[in-house]
Amino acid sequence: MPERDDPETVGRRVQRLRGERGLTQRQLAEPAYTPAYISTLEAGRVRASDEALRHIARRLGVSFEELALGRPAHLATELRLRLTEARRMLADGRAEAAAGRYTELLAEARSHGLPGEQATALLGLGECALETGELASAHAHFECAEEHLADASPAARAPAxxxxxxxxxxxxxxxxxxxxxxxxxxxxxxxxxxxxxxxxxxxxxxxxxxxxxxxxxxxxxxxxxxxxxxxxxxxxxxxxxxxxxxxxxxxxxxxxxxxxxxxxxxxxxxxxxxxxxxxxxxxxxxxxxxxxxxxxxxxxxxxxxxxxxxxxxxxxxxxxxxxxxxxxxxxxxxxxxxxxxxxxxxxxxxxxxxxxxxxxxxxxxxxxxxxxxxxxxxxxxxxxxxxxxxxxxxxxxxxxxxxxxxxxxxxxxxxxxxxxxxxxxxxxxxxxxxxxxxxxxxxxxxx
Missing domain, CATH: 1.25.40.10 (Tetratricopeptide repeat domain)
Structure with missing residues (x-):
């Protein structure tokens, strides 16, 4: 089963999205499930199956990832594109501006639980600090990136x-x-x-x-x-x-x-x-x-x-x-x-x-x-x-x-x-x- 948030968190998310769309529990449940099942799910008393969450996501007009993890659709892809933009800023010699962008992206990646993107942002912050001569800060960023990559291969850890x-x-x-x-x-x-x-x-x-x-x-x-x-x-x-x-x-x-x-x-x-x-x-x-x-x-x-x-x-x-x-x-x-x-x-x-x-x-x-x-x-x-x-x-x-x-x-x-x-x-x-x-x-x- 894919990684996901706990049942209570998912239940509150379903309830909030259903309210925002003006749907009743019956409208959300039909035709595959019952209003009672939706009520139990929203109360956090049941861990929904992937099939059930996919059905509910389609009814709510969101992605499975957004419903199960709270991540907007295509978030990881968008973050990677913005990380590439920050890297270009650094390449242009705008280290301080790039550091500001990397800091924003690191916060976003943390809030959405994206460890790979967190590591990339930390590596970028480290490179910015090297360029500006803030060596203690650079060391801290690279060390933190290496911790995020602890379960990765030595080759993946090499940049850190x-x-x-x-x-x-x-x-x-x-x-x-x-x-x-x-x-x-x-x-x-x-x-x-x-x-x-x-x-x-x-x-x-x-x-x-x-x-x-x-x-x-x-x-x-x-x-x-x-x-x-x-x-x-x-x-x-x-x-x-x-x-x-x-x-x-x-x-x-x-x-x-x-x-x-x-x-x-x-x-x-x-x-x-x-x-x-x-x-x-x-x-x-x-x-x-x-x-x-x-x-x-x-x-x-x-x-x-x-x-x-x-x-x-x-x-x-x-x-x-x-x-x-x-x-x-x-x-x-x-x-x-x-x-x-x-x-x-x-x-x-x-x-x-x-x-x-x-x-x-x-x-x-x-x-x-x-x-x-x-x-x-x-x-x-x-x-x-x-x-x-x-x-x-x-x-x-x-x-x-x-x-x-x-x-x-x-x-x-x-x-x-x-x-x-x-x-x-x-x-x-x-x-x-x-x-x-x-x-x-x-x-x-x-x-």
Whole structure:
């Protein structure tokens, strides 16, 4: 028997609808039932059969679902259409407006007992919070969505897990982000649940944390798996995200032309899909690739375009992160004052719990600029703050270089023992390149 409300609730609903239509119990009952049966049903003393409820629904001019569950006809379909509209608002960079719409839809889905639509609305709210940099709120929404999907397959839960992982990643909790993604990948692969979209989503998402942790070997392997899964995936936005993530591993392997080609594919897909924030992030990444390849003028153009696009959206955290990348390029172009002004303008957007890795990058660059002007006291302060942020985040990929900068500064100012301590700390982070202490890598997908 289909799920339905209890007999008393259904009885009151039948009585209300009958009164609204001006029908007597006899008129509602005939020709299949008796007025006494309708009276007993309205009093909640009998659980009507599906056949009886379908008859009564036809007489009342409502759907079986509306009579049995109180849901208007086609409610779930209409809600899904409106959820799609909210997703489009978010894609246009209107995160705050999208969050308001998702909140309304979540309330409607709750009032009508639609768990799937509740989970979708919660995922949308989580994505909005990620874009606006409200990481604690994002984590709460994704965690709640995962609870609604507790009885679903690991593949269905993958977007919620990925959302939680990204929230931890942006907060500087790299190791826990990797743990969430790796454990879910392991569950999918070892359990034979080889959903290409779910696997691609998780592999593309784990590349960034791997790279920041200095686990380049695992990042390259994840990129290899993602590329192999892409032809079987059905979501073009997901494929674009994969190309954007894979570009980082290609660049780390000394293949800048291939990295740029991968980003060009991603950008074209984002343009077709009209995903504005994602397209801006793609310009940001292309700027980073150009900068690493020594093409500084091209890097500045791409990063300024990313910054302009992100400034038109609610993506404050992403905008500040792109500004740090642009400041690095401006410094390398011989414009340190302009770079310092840009960094000072965005440092307030970061904290140890919000954008820690980019906050460290900002302090590192401000330290270098201070050293250039012989302000060693300010330089040391910035290096120490950057070191604290990176150690908390576990970002081993950047720690060794920062320890070298700090050691050189301490040595030049006559503090040899402190300089040696800094160098030793840096060496400790370079002893096992390309590895983590997370244990064995996840099981491989069937490729």
């Amino acid at each position: 897990v990925r959302g939680r992982a990204v929230a931890h990643y942006l907060a500087g909790e790299l190791r826990y982000a990797v743990y969430l993604l790796e454990s879910t990948l392991d569950e999918l692969n070892r359990g034979g649940l080889h959903d290409p979209d779910a696997l691609l989503l998780l592999y593309a998402s784990v590349i960034g944390p791997y790279m920041d942790m200095g686990a380049h070997a695992r990042a390259a392997q994840a990129a290899e798996f993602a590329l192999a899964l892409a032809p079987r995936a059905g979501d073009p936005a997901l494929i674009a995200r994969m190309h954007r993530s894979v570009a980082r591993t290609l660049l780390a392997e000394g293949r800048p032309a291939e990295a740029d080609a991968s980003l060009a594919k991603a950008a074209e897909l984002y343009r077709q899909l009209q995903l504005r924030t994602e397209l801006a992030n793609c310009h940001w990444m292309r700027g980073y690739v150009h900068a690493q390849n020594g093409q500084l003028e091209a890097a500045e153009a791409e990063l300024r375009q990313a910054l302009d696009m992100l400034s038109e959206t609610s993506a404050a955290l992403y905008r500040s992160q792109a500004a740090v990348e642009l400041a690095d390029v401006l410094h390398r172009l011989g414009r340190p004052a302009e770079a310092a002004d840009l960094l000072e303008g965005v440092l307030g957007d970061f904290s140890s719990e919000r954008g820690a890795v980019h906050a460290a990058a900002a302090h590192r660059l401000l330290g270098i600029i201070a050293e250039d002007t012989r302000d060693t006291e300010s330089a040391e302060e910035h290096y120490v703050r950057a070191l604290s942020l990176l150690e908390r985040a576990g970002a081993a990929g950047d720690l060794a270089d920062l320890c070298r900068l700090l050691g050189d500064l301490l040595r030049r100012t006559g503090r040899t023992e402190a300089a040696l301590d800094a160098y030793r700390t840096g060496l400790g982070h370079r002893t096992a390149p390309g590895t983590t202490t997370l244990g064995p890598a996840p099981a491989q997908p069937p490729l």
